[in-house]
Amino acid sequence: MQSQDNLRIAILSAFAIGLHVVERLIPSPVPWLRFGFANIVILLSLILYGFRVAVMITLIRVLVGSLLVGTFLGPGFLLSFSGGLVSTTAMYACLRVFRAAISAFGLSLIGAFFHNLTQLGVAYALFIRRLDAVLYLAPAILFLGIITGSINGVATLAIIKRLRES
């Protein structure tokens, strides 16, 4: 079981890191837009394999992703780290509490929302210290999170459906 989990963590982390790096090549019209495709992988592993696997993939994605992108240990890394961890935990908590009453779509929205909220909070607490400036950025970032969260949620639903069929 343990070694099987480790194999899953390795393969799924590779997927998450790949998506995380490749999504940056997509040109976006808005500066704060991050698709967060890696969350599809996190969400899948959370639903299929549980919290431990999902958290491990989150941590590996944040660590290796930042090394590849070049933000390791910078402010961007701290934002990515805290956002990823809180987002995965929030999705797990909702899955645990609501179980079958919520699908990957709602969980993805929760994940995106908490990811953004955490990043805004950490940016304020550690780096910005200007509440008006952070509040000014909040609406745009939260709205973009709803859009990307919906896209990732639908994608996850589609993948789960495919997996169940096969």
Place this chain on the structure above:
Amino acid sequence: MKFINLFRDTRPLDWLVLILVTTVSVASLFVARATSAKASDLVTVEVKGKIVYRLSLSKDTEVDVKGPLGITHVVIKDRRVRVTQSPCPEKICVRQGWISRGAIVCVPNRVVVTVGTEIADRSVDAITG
């Protein structure tokens, strides 16, 4: 792939979540509107929470500010402000383009440019709370 079929896989709580996060986002928009100060000509450039420049929006100028990563170049032109160069990896501040109100925030280089916030000199200390 029958796209519509996926909607059958969603649950009522999904839509409740969608409504909730949308409500919070809309609320944040109103809170942001309410807290942003009345329009003024004041442009402040802060590094690490300390005001390094107090400029006028009506006077075209260019300034360099030094952050932890290097020089951020701020331009004021035609009553608008933008960051043209920054040493940060993501360049979110540069890509934000021209603004005539609100703020440009560069987290990696710890630079905050605000337009229209008429507050007392904050370089003394941070206001907590």
